[in-house]
Amino acid sequence: METLHLVAPGDVITTDTGFMRGHGTYHSDDGKLVASVAGVVQRINRLISVRPLQSRYAGEVGDVVVGRIVEVQQKRWKVDTFSRLESVLLLSSINLPGGVLRRRSAQDELMMRTYFTEGDLISAEVQQVFSDGSLSLHTRSLKYGKLKKGCLITVPPSLVKRCKNHFHNMLCGASVIIGNNGYVWISSMEVDQEDQILLNPRDEPDTTREKDIAITREERETIARLRNCIQALVARKLTLFDTSIQYTFDASRGYEVKELLREDVMQEITEPARNID
Amino acid sequence: YRLVYVGVQRSIARPILFYAHHPRGAGKRIGMATQLLSKYERDYIEEGVNQDLREDGRNCRDYRSFAVQTGVVSNTSGSARVQLENTSAVVGVKAELGAPDPTQPNSGRIEFFVDCAALASPEFEGRGGEDLGHHLAHQLAGAYSHSSTLDRGSLSIIPGQQCWVLYVDVLVLEWGGSVLDVLSLAVRAALHDTRIPRLIVTGEGEEVEVEVSDNPHDSTSLDIGRAPIIITVTKIGLNFVVDVNMKEEMCASSRLSLAINEQGQILSTSKDIGGGIPYFQLNDAIRVSCLNNKDPHCRPLLYLCNAVDGPGGFKGGVSKTKFHSSLSRS
Numbered sequence: 001m002e003t004l005h006l007v008a009p010g011d012v013i014t015t016d017t018g019f020m021r022g023h024g025t026y027h028s029d030d031g032k033l034v035a036s037v038a039g040v041v042q043r044i045n046r047l048i049s050v051r052p053l054q055s056r057y058a059g060e061v062g063d064v065v066v067g068r069i070v071e072v073q074q075k076r077w078k079v080d081t082f083s084r085l086e087s088v089l090l091l092s093s094i095n096l097p098g099g100v101l102r103r104r105s106a107q108d109e110l111m112m113r114t115y116f117t118e119g120d121l122i123s124a125e126v127q128q129v130f131s132d133g134s135l136s137l138h139t140r141s142l143k144y145g146k147l148k149k150g151c152l153i154t155v156p157p158s159l160v161k162r163c164k165n166h167f168h169n170m171l172c173g174a175s176v177i178i179g180n181n182g183y184v185w186i187s188s189m190e191v192d193q194e195d196q197i198l199l200n201p202r203d204e205p206d207t208t209r210e211k212d213i214a215i216t217r218e219e220r221e222t223i224a225r226l227r228n229c230i231q232a233l234v235a236r237k238l239t240l241f242d243t244s245i246q247y248t249f250d251a252s253r254g255y256e257v258k259e260l261l262r263e264d265v266m267q268e269i270t271e272p273a274r275n276i277d
Numbered sequence: 278y279r280l281v282y283v284g285v286q287r288s289i290a291r292p293i294l295f296y297a298h299h300p301r302g303a304g305k306r307i308g309m310a311t312q313l314l315s316k317y318e319r320d321y322i323e324e325g326v327n328q329d330l331r332e333d334g335r336n337c338r339d340y341r342s343f344a345v346q347t348g349v350v351s352n353t354s355g356s357a358r359v360q361l362e363n364t365s366a367v368v369g370v371k372a373e374l375g376a377p378d379p380t381q382p383n384s385g386r387i388e389f390f391v392d393c394a395a396l397a398s399p400e401f402e403g404r405g406g407e408d409l410g411h412h413l414a415h416q417l418a419g420a421y422s423h424s425s426t427l428d429r430g431s432l433s434i435i436p437g438q439q440c441w442v443l444y445v446d447v448l449v450l451e452w453g454g455s456v457l458d459v460l461s462l463a464v465r466a467a468l469h470d471t472r473i474p475r476l477i478v479t480g481e482g483e484e485v486e487v488e489v490s491d492n493p494h495d496s497t498s499l500d501i502g503r504a505p506i507i508i509t510v511t512k513i514g515l516n517f518v519v520d521v522n523m524k525e526e527m528c529a530s531s532r533l534s535l536a537i538n539e540q541g542q543i544l545s546t547s548k549d550i551g552g553g554i555p556y557f558q559l560n561d562a563i564r565v566s567c568l569n570n571k572d573p574h575c576r577p578l579l580y581l582c583n584a585v586d587g588p589g590g591f592k593g594g595v596s597k598t599k600f601h602s603s604l605s606r607s
Contacts, residue, residue, distance in 0.1 A: 153320065215324065224332060227332065227333060258333065
């Protein structure tokens with residue numbers, strides 16, 4: 001494995017003036033090429049750039065993301081996905097209740113807040129990336145939609161491994177959605193399976209708690225344990241995917257859930273996950 | 278400096294259940310970064326608190342692990358830094374000569390100043406953190422207002438004319454819930470670390486001269502055995518919890534901050550966030566924070582007190598190599 005050239009902001013990358021500067025670099029006053037972010041130097045022919053270790057999420061088409069609705073606008077919602085710009089969820093990109101395929105009417109526009117309101121969490125897929133880098137999302141599949149009772153964790157997006165499947169039903173009885181944007185959603189398994197169409201029917205507005213999804217104490221403990229395992233993996237800067245989470249979870253069985261918050265315990269339970277990739 | 282890690286303490290799981298209707302507070306929340314939560318997340322957190330199993334597996338009475346370091350700032354009389362997950366603060370204490378309060382000529386003074394750094398939260402940009410800083414300083418001053426907390430008599434030099442004034446400057450670096458608890462802990466640790474130089478007073482009457490000793494090690498320390506710690510008890514759903522993180526703080530209906538000393542006496546209280554606490558729940562709120570003398574491992578307060586001046590604790594500190602003979606505030 002070749003050694004990585006790591007730089008910090010302000011480090012001189014090279015004094016050779018023949019290179020073109022890419023992202024993450026700048027020319028200092030005396031002509032040297034200096035890094036402006038902390039990251040790894042990448043050289044492609046005569047172009048030098050620095051890939052930052054931690055940055056906001058830059059979406060690709062087809063990525064699964066977990067986002068939070070921050071604004072309701074005309075015919076679309078603005079979603080926070082930890083990107084540089086807020087992502088967009090168009091009214092035409094969601095599944096209407098009943099699974100009907102029809103044109104969105106003016107009535108639908110007025111009912112937008114009953115579908116998704118500010119603060120709601122959704123799982124969605126990136127449909128399109130605009131020229132300014134912002135994302136357009138869609139929830140046009142039964143597996144996407146509003147997320148209900150569970151726990152959200154934010155991790156650096158660079159730690160999330162790109163997989164074919166981001167919806168995992170863990171062996172311990174909880175379900176985990178690892179969004180490419182670093183938002184990880186943990187909930188109990190029953191909630192995901194039975195409640196696929198997570199939007200209310202049109203004639204029942206979203207003001208009443210229709211069916212209160214009860215989470216048992218065991219499920220709550222499992223969710224808390226998974227949460228602490230994921231935090232431990234993040235603290236050790238290990239890649240996050242279903243196998244690493246499962247290994248860490250198994251290694252954590254000897255400890256109480258709240259003991260997993262200790263640093264020495266975190267170090268121990270993430271040992272099995274270090275050797276896989 | 279010495280670094281001490283304090284682990285998450287064990288506690289007896291005793292959820293306190295009440296069936297009274299609780300209002301969901303909608304009052305102004307001071308100093309909270311606006312974080313949206315869905316109603317389902319709120320329900321999840323509230324039910325968790327009702328079952329005494331929070332999001333990260335802690336019980337209602339558990340504090341997260343934190344670390345205390347003393348002697349971190351070089352040109353102060355005493356300093357400390359406390360880090361509790363994603364909340365951290367640095368405190369510096371400077372002892373300077375000044376005039377005593379005319380109503381208390383035989384006592385020294387202690388003054389607090391809290392600065393909420395802009396990097397702690399987006400709303401502290403520019404002068405955004407000023408009001409909150411004043412509020413926190415006021416609460417700290419209230420906690421230390423009673424004469425029993427510090428031996429102010431020992432800070433007096435010439436009664437009515439000169440005394441030591443302790444300027445306690447607090448810098449809040451990160452804001453992640455439980456801020457007042459962390460500040461009070463850091464203040465107590467910094468006061469523990471404070472060294473007041475010994476003085477030589479010569480002359481009498483009009484011709485009194487005060488000489489500060491040149492030897493940096495010729496100093497006295499403060500007795501903080503009766504200094505309080507502030508424990509914030511937050512009401513989420515039907516129960517009270519200590520040490521909330523940001524998400525839980527968003528679900529809180531009301532909050533009670535109690536300044537308690539090691540003897541179990543409450544020295545000052547303050548209540549935040551709009552929701553009301555029914556009077557019959559007050560006892561339980563206080564109980565969550567400090568009672569149960571029989572099992573010291575269950576008492577968050579005693580645990581925190583011992584963390585700060587624990588066995589062989591912070592008496593070493595960093596030996597300050599330079600002593601400033603000009604006691605200006607720069």
